[in-house]
Amino acid sequence: MGLKILTEHINVPGIETLEVYRKHGGYRSVEKALKTMSPDEVVEEVKTSGLRGRGGAGFPTGMKWSFLAKPEGVPRYLVCNADESEPGTFKDRVFMEKNPHALIEGMITSSYALGANTSYIYIRGELMFVLRILEKAIAEAYAAGLLGKNILGSGYDLDLHVAPGGGAYICGEETALLESLEGKRGNPRNKPPFPAVKGLFASPTVVNNVESIASVPWIVNNGGAEYAKIGIGRSTGTKLISASGNINKPGVYEIELGVPVEEFIYSDEYCGGIWKGKQLKAVVPGGSSVPILPANLILKTAAGEDRLMSYESLSDGGFVSGSMLGSGAFIVFDEDQCIVRNTWNYARFYHHESCGQCSPCREGTGWMEKVLHRIEHGHGHQQDIDLLVSVAKQIEGNTICPLGDAAAWPVASAIRHFRDEFEWHIKHPKEATLPGAVYRGQLATIEA
Amino acid sequence: MTINEVKFSDAGMAEIQRYISHYPEGRQKSAILPIMHVAQAEFGGWLSPQVMDKIAEILNIQPIEVYEVATFYTMFNLKPVGKHVLEVCRTGPCCLRGADQMIEMIKDKLGIEEGETTADGMFTLKPVECLASCGTGPMLQVREKYYENIDSEEKLDQFLEMLRNTEVETPYHQAQ
Ligand SMILES: Cc1cc2nc3c(=O)[nH]c(=O)nc-3n(C[C@H](O)[C@H](O)[C@H](O)COP(=O)(O)O)c2cc1C
Ligand code: SF4
Ligand code: FES
Numbered sequence: 001m002g003l004k005i006l007t008e009h010i011n012v013p014g015i016e017t018l019e020v021y022r023k024h025g026g027y028r029s030v031e032k033a034l035k036t037m038s039p040d041e042v043v044e045e046v047k048t049s050g051l052r053g054r055g056g057a058g059f060p061t062g063m064k065w066s067f068l069a070k071p072e073g074v075p076r077y078l079v080c081n082a083d084e085s086e087p088g089t090f091k092d093r094v095f096m097e098k099n100p101h102a103l104i105e106g107m108i109t110s111s112y113a114l115g116a117n118t119s120y121i122y123i124r125g126e127l128m129f130v131l132r133i134l135e136k137a138i139a140e141a142y143a144a145g146l147l148g149k150n151i152l153g154s155g156y157d158l159d160l161h162v163a164p165g166g167g168a169y170i171c172g173e174e175t176a177l178l179e180s181l182e183g184k185r186g187n188p189r190n191k192p193p194f195p196a197v198k199g200l201f202a203s204p205t206v207v208n209n210v211e212s213i214a215s216v217p218w219i220v221n222n223g224g225a226e227y228a229k230i231g232i233g234r235s236t237g238t239k240l241i242s243a244s245g246n247i248n249k250p251g252v253y254e255i256e257l258g259v260p261v262e263e264f265i266y267s268d269e270y271c272g273g274i275w276k277g278k279q280l281k282a283v284v285p286g287g288s289s290v291p292i293l294p295a296n297l298i299l300k301t302a303a304g305e306d307r308l309m310s311y312e313s314l315s316d317g318g319f320v321s322g323s324m325l326g327s328g329a330f331i332v333f334d335e336d337q338c339i340v341r342n343t344w345n346y347a348r349f350y351h352h353e354s355c356g357q358c359s360p361c362r363e364g365t366g367w368m369e370k371v372l373h374r375i376e377h378g379h380g381h382q383q384d385i386d387l388l389v390s391v392a393k394q395i396e397g398n399t400i401c402p403l404g405d406a407a408a409w410p411v412a413s414a415i416r417h418f419r420d421e422f423e424w425h426i427k428h429p430k431e432a433t434l435p436g437a438v439y440r441g442q443l444a445t446i447e448a
Numbered sequence: 449m450t451i452n453e454v455k456f457s458d459a460g461m462a463e464i465q466r467y468i469s470h471y472p473e474g475r476q477k478s479a480i481l482p483i484m485h486v487a488q489a490e491f492g493g494w495l496s497p498q499v500m501d502k503i504a505e506i507l508n509i510q511p512i513e514v515y516e517v518a519t520f521y522t523m524f525n526l527k528p529v530g531k532h533v534l535e536v537c538r539t540g541p542c543c544l545r546g547a548d549q550m551i552e553m554i555k556d557k558l559g560i561e562e563g564e565t566t567a568d569g570m571f572t573l574k575p576v577e578c579l580a581s582c583g584t585g586p587m588l589q590v591r592e593k594y595y596e597n598i599d600s601e602e603k604l605d606q607f608l609e610m611l612r613n614t615e616v617e618t619p620y621h622q623a624q
Contacts, residue, residue, distance in 0.1 A: 075472075084580045085578060087540055087577070087578040087582065088540075088541045089578075089580060089582070090580040090581055090582055090583060092580070093580040093581070118472075120470075124580070125481065125485060125521070125523050126523065126535075126589060127580065129592045129593065129594075159470075163470070164482050165521070166481045166484065166485075166521025166524060167523035167524075167576070168521050168522065180481065182475070182478050183478040183480040183481065183517065184477075184517065185517060186520060186521075201472060201475060242582065242583065243583065244541045244545075245582075246544055246545075250582075250584070251583050252583070288539075288540060288541075329582070331582075332544075337544060341543075342543070345540045346540055349539055349540070349577055352577060353577065
């Protein structure tokens with residue numbers, strides 16, 4: 001069993017209550033930070049820990065915190081990103097639902113480090129039932145003097161609120177999230193200015209993922225240097241992985257970064273192997289936005305080394321033969337899955353979720369959806385494959401926010417690794433559109 | 449209905465005031481999304497123009513500001529819906545586990561297409577994108593609840609039957 005930092009107590013009965021949570025060491029980091037450490041000392045520990053943002057981009061959390069502007073007399077905000085809408089990702093939901101106080105503890109300790117006196121948890125609107133769990137826990141924390149004025153007699157004040165979204169993937173992008181939190185449409189902002197200078201209500205703001213914030217208490221309790229010993233290389237600590245798709249044991253697993261991918265897929269401690277005794281075809285290792293990899297390239301890098309569950313190893317080979325850890329959403333495809341159909345599904349998703357501000361994203365996602373739809377439905381042309389590659393290229397890097405890239409990468413990578421499958425669909429429209437039809441390498445067979 | 453006839457329950461109004469109190473002076477518009485959720489729960493699962501005008505009045509903003517927000521987010525229904533809105537996840541990871549087939553089964557059983565409501569007003573079918581429950585797909589949401597692993601016809605039948613016998617509640621009354 002690997003080390004559990006975030007989920008050690010997650011299945012303890014009653015852990016969602018303050019009493020049981022405290023019995024298991026809960027809120028120690030608040031006592032320690034507020035009573036014995038300066039805010040800057042907390043920031044230093046987080047820097048030392050090497051913790052990297054768990055929302056997808058992997059930006060070092062301590063560094064992000066040290067960029068926060070601190071003009072006199074202007075409030076600062078910490079906003080927790082609990083939008084969790086990236087297809088394949090469900091770790092934050094499970095974590096908050098089971099152990100709400102663990103996030104609240106992280107919010108208090110982190111807000112103290114940043115000098116924020118009001119903080120928000122922005123949660124996707126569909127998770128209203130989780131909002132209620134969080135609000136109940138927040139009420140308990142207020143009653144125990146862990147929130148509100150003069151927390152534990154330290155002189156530090158903090159109000160914490162939960163705000164629901166309204167159903168929009170783009171509101172996970174941090175500036176769209178801030179717009180939404182201000183009660184507007186979720187259109188990403190032009191940067192600069194960055195949120196660290198001008199964020200919520202035009203004040204300096206840090207936006208962090210649920211899991212990033214929930215990792216802070218352990219770092220405060222045990223020291224950044226201890227945290228940095230966990231994991232591998234620059235991938236320090238543990239990571240929650242949302243495992244889904246055609247595996248025996250889907251679910252959320254906390255891993256020490258550096259576990260071999262093969263072990264993660266096949267061992268009983270994690271995914272438990274491919275379901276129904278089938279073969280592995282492909283994996284999207286970090287949420288729908290990251291490149292898909294065929295079985296051989298997810299298990300080994302192009303150089304023949306074991307692929308590990310870490311930021312560096314998963315991206316080894318760049319976009320030619322690698323992918324990304326992203327949000328840690330590990331989506332597994334068995335041999336019966338159709339890559340064309342899946343790519344079309346993702347393209348439709350991004351077209352649906354584009355906010356429409358930039359033409360390359362708005363129009364390009366629409367084109368990709370349309371072309372993939374016609375290939376999947378037996379009306380594709382041979383030129384369509386290159387057309388898709390060209391549209392994806394024109395979106396990439398030409399937009400206000402990274403949703404454009406997120407839409408382009410799945411399409412570009414599917415064609416890179418599964419081009420023959422796309423060609424087969426176009427050449428054999430009749431066979432390809434039969435129910436359950438799947439391309440199986442050189443010898444295309446159909447199992448209805 | 450005119451805007452003057454739009455009346456929130458006391459509990460709903462208290463909930464609205466509570467959300468407004470979470471934001472700094474002059475930033476009351478920030479509470480618009482939670483208020484729309486309360487309104488949708490109170491007024492039959494959708495937001496009529498009159499309800500939206502009422503929200504504008506409460507927040508002291510222009511009605512257009514409410515409309516433009518309401519049309520951006522997928523959770524707000526801008527025309528009447530059935531008693532139970534089946535928000536079925538149709539995104540990739542759930543499809544790996546049979547979501548496409550489940551959506552087809554629902555259409556067959558209820559005799560409706562996506563976006564439609566059954567003649568008896570009981571169900572509306574509304575496919576949605578990933579609901580952060582991909583490990584337990586096929587899954588769907590009805591109001592504030594998730595129903596997971598609906599992976600056989602039998603389970604779907606039981607689920608629909610259960611809903612037919614379920615009354616609608618406004619769950620925020622249990623909050624705080
Ligand atoms: C389209 C899009 C969607 C995103 N969705 C999420 C999300 O649901 N949750 C999240 O934490 N970060 C999401 N992000 C990343 C955030 O913009 C931001 O980088 C993150 O919240 C920072 O937190 P971290 O540094 O702790 O990872 C998204 C980014 C983009 C471009
Ligand atoms: S890239 Fe797409 S989602 Fe992002 S701002 Fe532009 S149009 Fe909106
Ligand atoms: S894909 Fe259905 S819940 Fe995520």
